[in-house]
Amino acid sequence: MSEGITDIEESQIQTNYDKVVYKFDDMELDENLLRGVFGYGFEEPSAIQQRAIMPIIEGHDVLAQAQSGTGKTGTFSIAALQRIDTSVKAPQALMLAPTRELALQIQKVVMALAFHMDIKVHACIGGTSFVEDAEGLRDAQIVVGTQVVF
Template sequence: MKFKDLELSSELLTSVERAGFEEATPIQEATIPLALAGRDVIGQAQTGTGKTAAFGLPMLEKIDPTNQQLQGLVIAPTRELAIQTQEELYRLGKDKKIRVQAVYGGADIGRQIRQLKDRPHIVVGTPGRMLDHINRHTLKLGTVETLVLDEADEMLNMGFLEDIEKI
């Protein structure tokens, strides 16, 4: 199936084409229509099969860039995955003017606080740092419409269940 057949906006299709994607992978073909329809989705696929785009494109499609509030949240198990996901979502959402911010441990929290004041549409981060920001009242989740638990099995194996439940 081609991406142009997935009912994505022209801005996202432009970003997808710029990234060199033409054909949706099986995980994308299976999940994107369901997520666009507002369904809850649990997906599992090997590394390198386009899982970030599989959850990211529907999330980006649903974001209203004129709404200056947090609308999407992606929880990832590691800082490396959070950074990688933030970069991919930024790249795909650039034409829609969607702001994406990553928050994770091991980085300057003061800088992250300043960046969160710029009102990103999507925040990607690790459970511990997200909880830190929630407790500091620098991350408020009341307007979040889409939640993604990226590599949920890995987060459970790492003992993040309690943190995820708190978030």
């Protein structure tokens, strides 16, 4: 089990989705994404990853809540990366965070998971050049951002 990932008891989980996938290998992930998952240090999916990655990949709306350190960022990042069409060089996923620090942390996780994929990730966090953001958005498939206060 990866550091920072904790076991969750079944009684703590409520879901209307009946599939639970206990191994990343059984999620039919893109081969290069799977390499990134294992390269990042994930060995087996956490409880939230077992239950939320597949419904997101399948296009279901998902509302997931879990304690810090249980793999939420990995959950939505892996699912988003699986859904990206690498031939389209335009934004396809938007990930929003409440702080610049968290947005940058999410960007790093996504980039690490996508290390073996042809995917560009751009962070729009405010305090940066508008021109740089416009350039970064031109061919980024995943945008990670936070609220900009004027």
